[in-house]
Amino acid sequence: MSITCPKCDNSIMLQGPVRKVHCNACQNDTDVPVKYWKENLYDALEWIVSDMKEGESYNLMQFGLFNTKWSVYELVPRCSKCEKKLELKNVDRNKESKVKCSKCGKETNIVPAPSWLKRRVPTADFFVNVQMHDKLEDREPAITGGIALTCPQCGGALIIDGKDRLVPCKYCDVHVYLPDDLWLRLHPVEVKSRWFLVYDKKEVEKIDFDAHWE
Ligand SMILES: [Zn+2]
Ligand SMILES: [Zn+2]
Ligand SMILES: [Zn+2]
Structure with a gap:
């Protein structure tokens, strides 16, 4: 997922449901409102329950508050290095943790749905492979x-x-x-990475999406 920087038109990666992004080209910070995440995540959930099958994807370019370019997949979370499905049964969904790939050993981070998001999208459970904090702090020196x-x-x-x-x-x-x-x-120039929202399928199927938009 990426958006166009509203100040310089450079593309900025969204590596998770972050509330603020930093543009490496013009060095400005931009706030990402809760509403933006709520609308996009509801859209994604609606497509997923209405007509997507495991492994399918949509590529979209959306114009609105930001120009957003994203791909939506219906997919079991996988290791970003070797594509092995991640073992998520024992994940504690209330705290940040890491899950280790059983094939290549790469660790993937698990982040509970933040409370501001959980309030608007109650079916959101936790996120996999997201980067919620400022990249420079988190990143190891190259x-x-x-x-x-x-x-x-x-x-x-x-x-x-x-x-x-x-x-x-x-x-x-x-x-x-x-x-x-x-x-x-x-x-290094940041490249897009795939991140996952783990949701409660039964609860998502109960959402009345038509009523939701009225
Ligand atoms: Zn910019
Ligand atoms: Zn792996
Ligand atoms: Zn000198």
């Missing part, structure tokens, strides 16, 4: 062990922590702008 780069003016060693693209040289006071290829290694 490069560990340090990077050797010298100041082009004085040849002094620069200290690069990956946070700031403009690095001051402590020897000659010049500021060095890190080149594109190095910056992209430190901050």
Whole structure:
């Protein structure tokens, strides 16, 4: 799922039902209202119960508050690395946890439906493989062990922590702008990932979707 940044038209990935997104292109934050999630999740649930079969998907481009590009699947949650179905029977749906893939060992995060969402979409149970927090905090550094780069003016060693693209040289006071290829290694372009909403099928089938929209 991705939206177009309302400030610069760059595309921003939605890796879960987040309330705020950060645009890496223009550096602005945008609030994602509860209403947006409620409407989209109800839409998805309605398609799923009305005419989707396991394994089917819809690709959509929606115009509204944001221009949203997304694919909706009816699918049992799978490991993002090897596609093995995840074992979710023992998941504690009231707290954040991780489930380990029985085939490749990759861990996938489990996040309970946040209360603001649960109030509007009571059939939402928990989420699988979502990223709810700010990416930069959560993400492991793309490069560990340090990077050797010298100041082009004085040849002094620069200290690069990956946070700031403009690095001051402590020897000659010049500021060095890190080149594109190095910056992209430190901050890889985010790619779309598939995330899952686990829902109560019996409860979803009881929803009167026509009444819901009136
Ligand atoms: Zn932007
Ligand atoms: Zn796996
Ligand atoms: Zn220098």
